Structures are given as C-alpha cells and as structure tokens.
Amino acid sequence: MNKNNYLPIYFAFAIIIGILIGSFFNGGTSASNLFAKKSSNEAKIKRLIDYIQQDYVDSVNTDNLLDGAITQILGKLDPHSVYIPKENLQEVTENMQGNFVGIGVQFRMIKDSITVIQPIKGGPSIKAGIKAGDRILKANNDTLYGKKYTSNTIPKYLKGQSGTEVNLQVYRKTNDSLFNVTLKRGKVAIKSVEVSYMINDSIGYIKLKRFARTTYKEFKNALKKLQKKGITDLVLDLRGNGGGYIDIANKIVDEFLEDGKLIVFTKDNKGNIDESYATHRGSFEKGGLYVLIDQNSASASEIVAGALQDNDRGVTIGRRSFGKGLVQEEKDLGDGSAIRLTIARYYTPTGRSIQKPYEKGNGKKYSSDINNRIKNGELLNKDSIKVVDSLKYTTPKGKIVYGGGGIVPDVFVAIDTTAYLNNFYFNTIQNFAFDLVDKNRKEFSKVALNDFIKSYDIEKAYKTYLNKINERLSDTRKRLHKQFNPTKESEKTIKQYLKATIANQIYGDEGFYRIIQSDDKMLLKVLELESSN
Structure with missing residues (x-):
C-alpha cells in the first residue's frame, strides 16, 4: 500500500490525539472534568484503533x-519538540548520559573484517589487551568476518548487559597471531572533551563536543591538567557543539564567572522564572578566555557563549551561532518511546532570547536557515549578518549585543572555503592512512607525537597516495591518460588532512587536531589577539 494512502489515517489519529493533549493542557479545566475528558478521549482512541485493526480493508501496522x-x-508545535521511537531511544539516551555498555572499541569495517581503530580508554577492551589494528573475527559463536556486515550491524554483537561475558576471537597482524580473549561488558565513556592540549607555553585548548551528564567532570579534569602546565589563557572550542543539558552548561560557565553573576534564566508557559547564578567554585575566573563558535554551535553552547559575552568575560570568536533558545524535557510514553517537549525559553543575562524565528509546523523552512546564511554571504562577511535593532541589548561594560537569532561573535572569522574536501578525498585518505599505519605499527610506535609533527615526511606519503589512487582508476580513464592530479590549492589541504589522519591512527584525537589546526583561522585569530594585548 502506498505510504501516501495512510495520510488520512495519520490526520485522523493526529486530530484525536490532539484533542486528548488539549484536555491535558487546558488550564481552566477542573480536575474532575479533566479526568472525565481524559477517560473519554482515551476510550475514543482505543475504539478507533480497534476498528482499524478489525475492519480496515488492508493490513495496517x-x-x-x-x-x-x-x-x-x-x-505542529516548535521545531525542537520531537518524538523519539523506542528503537532510537537507547542511542539517544547513551549520548546524553555520556556512556554506553559494550566492549569499548572504535572500529571500522575494512575488507569485510571488524578492525579496531582504537580501544577506548577505561573500557573493557583496553583492559583486556585489545590493540589498534586487531581484527575481531568472532564474538561468542557469531562469525563476524566475511558476512558483508555494515558498521551499523556490528554493535548488537558487541553490546549487551553490563557484566555479561563475551568471548572474542582476535587476529593480531603485528605478530601474525590468532587468540581468544574473554571480557566482561561494562560502561564505556562517550567522550565530550574531544581533545585538550597546549597551543603554546601559555595558551590551553579544550574542544567540547556535547553537554552530556559526564561533560563537566571531563572538562574539569582537562582544565586541571592544563592549569598544572601553567596556562594563563584558555581557548574553549564550541564549534559544531549542538548542546545538551543546561545544568552542565551552567557548571562550565561557573568556572569562569565571579560569584553572584547571572548565567541564564528560563521562563515557562505560566511565567515562572528560574535563574542560575555563578558560585564561588570557579577555578579560572581571572585567566584570559576565548570562546570559539560557528553556525552549528547551538543550545547549551549558546548558553555558555551568551553568558560569558553578556558578562563581558573573554572574547567570543567565529560566526553567528545556530539560534536555539528553547528548553526541552524528555517525557516517557510508557512503551519504550519518548518525546522531547519544549517547556520553556531561556534568556541570556542581559535578557535576550537568541531563538531564531520559526513558524509552527514549518520545520522545513527552519532547517533551511543555513542555506539562507550561505546565500546571504554571512559565513564570509560579518556585514551580511542581519540583526534587529529592536532586539539590541547592552552589557555592563557597554558592549552592544543582539537577540533574535543566535550569538553574534565579538570577533568575526569567515569560513575557510579552501579547507574543505569532498567525500572522495575523505574516504580514500582514511583507507590509505589505515593501511600505511597497519603495515608499520611497530615503527610508528617508537615515534613521539611532537617528533612526528616536526619531521614526518608527508611528501613521500602523498606521492604514494597519488600512485595508489591512479592505480585504481578505471581502464577508460587510463586509456585517455587522465591521471588523478589535484590542483595546487587543494594539494596543501590534502597533504595536511593526510598527515593528520595518519597521526590520528597512531596517537588518537590529539594527533589529528594538533596537525589539522596548525593553520586554523580562528586559532590564528586568537594568537593575533594575544600578541596585540
């Protein structure tokens, strides 16, 4: 049956359930009337479902x-009130909680085998001696190679209840050995702090990926390590961070603001206001601070950036943020599914809402906002950012800030159009880098990251990469003598990404970011501002 044929039934369900929801949220209804309406509407829905199941002409789920x-x-509500089906809820919950139960490996399917890219720190696999490059051939009695499984299929064989055992058969290429190892599934951290390191002798760097339950603890540990190394300034990178828990964002802001400073306040449909203030616990209230944001920094990221900007704390650098000023609460529907319902709006300390405009029921238009920004040129030019004068606010030190659609940074940095590679490069470089490291793990293990960054011969690797690509060209292209030959402009980017990807295979995220960010425009702007102070 054509999916469109179900639309009238969808609408019927929607209308009836809408009546039920209306009865719940009708503030003028007495408790007895509400109960009566609820019972009546529940009976109506049950009867409709019974009719469809028993009498509808076609089979319907x-x-x-x-x-x-x-x-x-x-x-029909706002763009951020969403339904989470039961088959998706576990993954969503794991991301928000910051951990999952499994064996703890990052892996890729390479030549139809599960290949360990990195065992995850603190997880069962690293404790059991699993290493990068190992191939997992079996899990208990399930053969996992030669089955043409996708990466999405594999987790069901490796995940399970905490404390349950799984017997793995593993092939280790470095010494050509086949062995079995039994380990217990356990909690595995999903990193929130993607990377932290020293940019130079005085500036530390922390990149936050999300605001999960475990994020503050990770952030605090990273900050302490950088402080022990003597940082006087910190770069907090929130680019691409789509948000998470508000209370976690508040804790992180608290590290930078003096006691008593307003961080954020929320307002619900009854006008109730909930304010959050900084405490005496901040450990980096005096140091220099730079906050990096872009068009994909949203929600909790904007709470952090907005709180610091409105309190004249630090410098916000980058491009206008996403513009999500609504607060959701997850509500269980009783069958393993849930909804995230918008229950409040949040406001920065100056009183501005940074929620961008939306039309109820028009999520498509809302989602296309990024395309409008590209067309308007605001990713390339600050003057193209549209602000509304009526939504102008002033910080305590007299800085002008705006509400109504994201955080406009103090210092604008245009998007780097030369730094982008298409999927062809990403895929081929990933495969090449893995093969290169996999064949030379013993040699690479003897090289420290700093030495690799300074002296690794990327020219040789790049030439080998080009030769590999040209070997795989189609016969037609070979006959026409059309070689794979990148432009000089893209050659530099390819070499940098190739070196960073090789480093990622050997040293993890720090290796990747220290190389890929060596000419990052926002970080270069930080260094420029530092030198002018």
Whole structure:
C-alpha cells in the first residue's frame, strides 16, 4: 500500500490525539472534568484503533500509525519538540548520559573484517589487551568476518548487559597471531572533551563536543591538567557543539564567572522564572578566555557563549551561532518511546532570547536557515549578518549585543572555503592512512607525537597516495591518460588532512587536531589577539 494512502489515517489519529493533549493542557479545566475528558478521549482512541485493526480493508501496522500521528502533532508545535521511537531511544539516551555498555572499541569495517581503530580508554577492551589494528573475527559463536556486515550491524554483537561475558576471537597482524580473549561488558565513556592540549607555553585548548551528564567532570579534569602546565589563557572550542543539558552548561560557565553573576534564566508557559547564578567554585575566573563558535554551535553552547559575552568575560570568536533558545524535557510514553517537549525559553543575562524565528509546523523552512546564511554571504562577511535593532541589548561594560537569532561573535572569522574536501578525498585518505599505519605499527610506535609533527615526511606519503589512487582508476580513464592530479590549492589541504589522519591512527584525537589546526583561522585569530594585548 502506498505510504501516501495512510495520510488520512495519520490526520485522523493526529486530530484525536490532539484533542486528548488539549484536555491535558487546558488550564481552566477542573480536575474532575479533566479526568472525565481524559477517560473519554482515551476510550475514543482505543475504539478507533480497534476498528482499524478489525475492519480496515488492508493490513495496517497501528503502531506505525500511532508513531506517525505523534510525529504529526509535535510537528505542529516548535521545531525542537520531537518524538523519539523506542528503537532510537537507547542511542539517544547513551549520548546524553555520556556512556554506553559494550566492549569499548572504535572500529571500522575494512575488507569485510571488524578492525579496531582504537580501544577506548577505561573500557573493557583496553583492559583486556585489545590493540589498534586487531581484527575481531568472532564474538561468542557469531562469525563476524566475511558476512558483508555494515558498521551499523556490528554493535548488537558487541553490546549487551553490563557484566555479561563475551568471548572474542582476535587476529593480531603485528605478530601474525590468532587468540581468544574473554571480557566482561561494562560502561564505556562517550567522550565530550574531544581533545585538550597546549597551543603554546601559555595558551590551553579544550574542544567540547556535547553537554552530556559526564561533560563537566571531563572538562574539569582537562582544565586541571592544563592549569598544572601553567596556562594563563584558555581557548574553549564550541564549534559544531549542538548542546545538551543546561545544568552542565551552567557548571562550565561557573568556572569562569565571579560569584553572584547571572548565567541564564528560563521562563515557562505560566511565567515562572528560574535563574542560575555563578558560585564561588570557579577555578579560572581571572585567566584570559576565548570562546570559539560557528553556525552549528547551538543550545547549551549558546548558553555558555551568551553568558560569558553578556558578562563581558573573554572574547567570543567565529560566526553567528545556530539560534536555539528553547528548553526541552524528555517525557516517557510508557512503551519504550519518548518525546522531547519544549517547556520553556531561556534568556541570556542581559535578557535576550537568541531563538531564531520559526513558524509552527514549518520545520522545513527552519532547517533551511543555513542555506539562507550561505546565500546571504554571512559565513564570509560579518556585514551580511542581519540583526534587529529592536532586539539590541547592552552589557555592563557597554558592549552592544543582539537577540533574535543566535550569538553574534565579538570577533568575526569567515569560513575557510579552501579547507574543505569532498567525500572522495575523505574516504580514500582514511583507507590509505589505515593501511600505511597497519603495515608499520611497530615503527610508528617508537615515534613521539611532537617528533612526528616536526619531521614526518608527508611528501613521500602523498606521492604514494597519488600512485595508489591512479592505480585504481578505471581502464577508460587510463586509456585517455587522465591521471588523478589535484590542483595546487587543494594539494596543501590534502597533504595536511593526510598527515593528520595518519597521526590520528597512531596517537588518537590529539594527533589529528594538533596537525589539522596548525593553520586554523580562528586559532590564528586568537594568537593575533594575544600578541596585540
């Protein structure tokens, strides 16, 4: 049956469930009337489902119909009230909690085998001696190679209940050995602090990927390590960070603000206001601070950037942030699914809402905002950023800031259009880098990261990479003598990404970022501002 044929049924469900929801949120309804309406509407929905199951001319999955109806209803609200089906809820919950239960490996499917890229620190695999480059051939009695499995299929064989055992058969290429290892599944951290390191002798750098339950602890540990190394300034990188828990964002802001400073306040549909203030616990209240944001920094990231900007703390660098000023709360639907319902708006200390405009029920237009920014040229030029004069606010020190659509940075940095590679380069470089490291793990293990950054011969690796690509060209292209030959402009970017990817295979995220960020425009702007102080 054509999916479009279900639309009238979706709408019927949506209308009926909408009536039920309306009865819940009707503030003028007495408790007895509310109970009566609820019972009546529940009976109506049950009767409708019974009719469809028993009498509808075609076979219909009523669970799918109900899911579709809920999605339709929430789609009539704001863009951030969403339905989470039960099959997706576990993954969503794991990301928000900052951990999952499994064996703890980063892996890729290479030549139809599960190949360990890195065992995750603190996880069961690293404790059991699993190493980068190992191939996992079996999990218990399940053969995992030669099955044409995708990366999405594998986790169900490796994940499970905490404390349960899994017997792995592993092939180690470095010494051509096959062995079995039994380990217990356990909690594995999902990193929030993607990387932290010293940019130079005085400036530390922390990149936050999300605001999960474990983020503050990770951030605090990273900050302490940098402070022990003597930092006087910190770069907090929130680029690409889509947000998370507000209370975690507040804790991180608290590290930078003096006691009693307002961080954020929220307002619900009844006008109740909840304010959050900095405490005496801040450990980096006096040091220099730079906050990096871009068009993908959203929600909790904007709370952090907005709180610091409105309190005249540090310098915000980058491009206008996403513009999400709504607060969601997850509500369980009782069958393993849930909704995230917008329950409040949040406001920065000066009183501005940074929520960008939206039309209820028009999520498509809302999602296309990034395309409008590109067309308007605001990713390349600060003057192209549209602000509304009526939403102008002033910080305590007299700085002008704006509400109504994201955080406009203090210092604008245009997007680097030369730094982008298409998927062809990403995929081929990833494969080449893995093969190169996999064949030379013993040699690479003897080289320290600093030495690799300074002296690794990327020219030789680049030439080998080009030769490999040209060997795989189609026969037609070979006959026409058309070689794979990147332009000089893209050659520099390819070499940098190739070196960073090789470093990532050997040293993890720090190796990758220290190389890829060596000419990062926002970090170069930080150094420029530092030198002028």
